[in-house]
Amino acid sequence: MSLWFWVLAACAAVxxxxxxxxxxxxxxxxxxxxxxxxxxxxxxxxxALVAMNTFSAEQSVTIDARLGALLAxxxxxxxxxxxxxxxxxxxxxxxxxxxxx
Amino acid sequence: xxxxxxxxxxxxxxxxxxxxxAAAISLYGxxxxxxxxxxxxxxxQTVALSALLFSGASQFAFIGILxxxxxxxxxxxxxxxxxxxxxxxxxxxxxxxxxRGFKRLAAAQVTIDESAAxxxxxPDPVEQRRGFWGAGIACYLFWNLATVLGALLGxxxxxxxxxxxxxxxxxxxxxxxxxxxxxxxxxxxxxLAALVTTVxxxxxxxxxxxxxxxxxxxVWGLASKGVRA
Numbered sequence: 001m002s003l004w005f006w007v008l009a010a011c012a013a014v015x016x017x018x019x020x021x022x023x024x025x026x027x028x029x030x031x032x033x034x035x036x037x038x039x040x041x042x043x044x045x046x047x048a049l050v051a052m053n054t055f056s057a058e059q060s061v062t063i064d065a066r067l068g069a070l071l072a073x074x075x076x077x078x079x080x081x082x083x084x085x086x087x088x089x090x091x092x093x094x095x096x097x098x099x100x101x
Numbered sequence: 102x103x104x105x106x107x108x109x110x111x112x113x114x115x116x117x118x119x120x121x122x123a124a125a126i127s128l129y130g131x132x133x134x135x136x137x138x139x140x141x142x143x144x145x146q147t148v149a150l151s152a153l154l155f156s157g158a159s160q161f162a163f164i165g166i167l168x169x170x171x172x173x174x175x176x177x178x179x180x181x182x183x184x185x186x187x188x189x190x191x192x193x194x195x196x197x198x199x200x201r202g203f204k205r206l207a208a209a210q211v212t213i214d215e216s217a218a219x220x221x222x223x224p225d226p227v228e229q230r231r232g233f234w235g236a237g238i239a240c241y242l243f244w245n246l247a248t249v250l251g252a253l254l255g256x257x258x259x260x261x262x263x264x265x266x267x268x269x270x271x272x273x274x275x276x277x278x279x280x281x282x283x284x285x286x287x288x289x290x291x292x293l294a295a296l297v298t299t300v301x302x303x304x305x306x307x308x309x310x311x312x313x314x315x316x317x318x319x320v321w322g323l324a325s326k327g328v329r330a
Contacts, residue, residue, distance in 0.1 A: 006173030007146050010163055010180045011153035017184040018156075019209040021191020022200070029196045037322035038196060041189065042221040043287055044294040044318025046278035048311040049214055051295035052302070053271045060303045069268025070275060077279045083114075084121045090272020091125075095265030 065097035107227040115228040118277070119219045119236030125269040126157065126215060127243035128261040133160055134251020140168035144252050151248035155241060156213055158308050159183040183308035189315055190217035197221075197229050211237030214274075222277040290321050 028034065054070050055061045072093035076086045110116065130151065137147040142164060150160050159180035166176040191212045194200075197220055200208040216237035223229040261267065282288050294314040301310040 003142070003146065003167075003173065006177055007142075007149055007163075008153070009173075010159070010177040011149065013177060013181040014154045014156055014159050014184040014187070015209065017181060018187045018191050018212045019206070021188040021193075021212070022195050022205050022209055024192050024195060026195075026199070029192075033323060034196065036325070037319050038193060040290060040318045040322035040325070041193065041315060043278070043281050043290050044314050044321070045186070045189070045311065046218055046221070046274060046281065047291035047294040048298040048314035049218065049274045050271065050278055051298040051314075052308075052311060053267070053274055055299050056302060056307070059307070061299055065262075065265075066267055066271050069265065069271045072268075073272035073275045076272075077276060083118045083273075083276050086276040087121055087125055087269050087273050090275075091265035091269035093265065094268025094271075095263070098263065098265070 065094040065101070068097040069094040107225070110231065113228060113231045113235070115219055115223040115232030116235040118222075119216070119232055120239050122215050122219060122236055122273050123239035123243045125266065125273055126240060127247045128264065128266045129157060129270075130244040130247025131251035131254070132261050133157070133164075134248040134253070135255055136161070136168075136251075137164045137248075138252045138255070140164040142167075144249075147248060147252045148245070151245045154180065155210060155244065156180075156184050156187060157244070158214075162307060179306060182306055186214075186308065186311045186315065187212050187217075189312075190214075193217060194220060194233060197226070198233060208233070208237075211241050213237070213240065215240050218274060218277045222280060224280075286325070290318060293321075294318055 050070070054066045055063065069090040073086050073090040076089040081089065108114075133151065134147055137150065137160075138144065142150070150163065154160055154163070162179040162183050163176045166179055167173070191209060194208060194212055194217060198208065211234075216233050219236040220229045220233035223232040278291065282291060294317055297317050298310040298314045301313045305313065
């Protein structure tokens with residue numbers, strides 16, 4: 001029963017973190033600096049997600065097959081491949097490197 | 102901004118992007134289901150985490166801490182901290198989509214890395230809306246189905262890495278970032294944000310480095326007054 005309490009409390013807490021952002025007053029979002037910061041934030045967040053998913057290990061940083069996937073995906077993007085192909089290239093590169101290594 | 106009519110929903114690039122990213126993450130849902138039951142959660146507790154909490158990194162942290170003997174309070178704290186970036190996504194999504202009433206409550210539930218990333222990388226308001234809801238709903242359905250499968254099947258596919266699924270996720274986020282890297286300024290910020298994330302990963306709790314990168318981006322945005330990226 002106690003475990004259920006923590007499960008449901010965590011669900012409520014995480015939902016609150018999501019809802020919180022939608023409760024920011026609309027007037028704050030109209031400030032001119034917000035548009036500029038928002039564009040930079042988008043780039044920063046996406047780049048952070050790329051880095052986190054490429055190098056993360058349990059509480060440390062590692063270089064493994066995912067870096068190969070990143071490079072292969074970059075090549076696919078340079079060649080103007082569509083999104084789904086880029087994703088498949090990333091998967092194939094990581095799986096291929098692991099199969100070989 | 103283009104005034105041409107939007108493409109039909111069936112051919113929406115943002116919707117397709119959302120569906121492919123949902124497919125890419127779904128095996129992680131199987132993995133979560135398997136690991137959650139292995140960590141001592143019941144089937145229904147596992148289902149509750151995917152249906153109600155619905156934020157991959159927070160879910161893995163929650164069961165990971167319990168599995169390694171941590172307290173329920175520690176698991177709750179880590180899951181909540183990890184979801185801090187969802188708050189930032191939510192502010193961004195409010196600025197882009199401004200959902201109201203019930204839609205706002207539903208939007209909050211599907212505000213995660215994937216839905217926010219697809220919406221942020223879409224070129225116009227129609228595609229942003231389709232990208233957010235398409236990715237959000239598809240991820241929600243796939244993730245929950247996958248969780249049940251994983252919880253019932255056990256460890257059959259507990260390691261999506263063998264299939265290169267982790268590489269697919271890396272490629273997906275790079276694919277979403279790519280169209281934004283059109284200026285030297287954008288490249289410089291992206292590299293800096295990636296560096297900050299990587300350098301702080303061993304120091305901060307999982308997921309928090311993304312918040313550090315967000316702070317850097319905000320400062321960058323405030324400092325580059327008047328300069329368009």
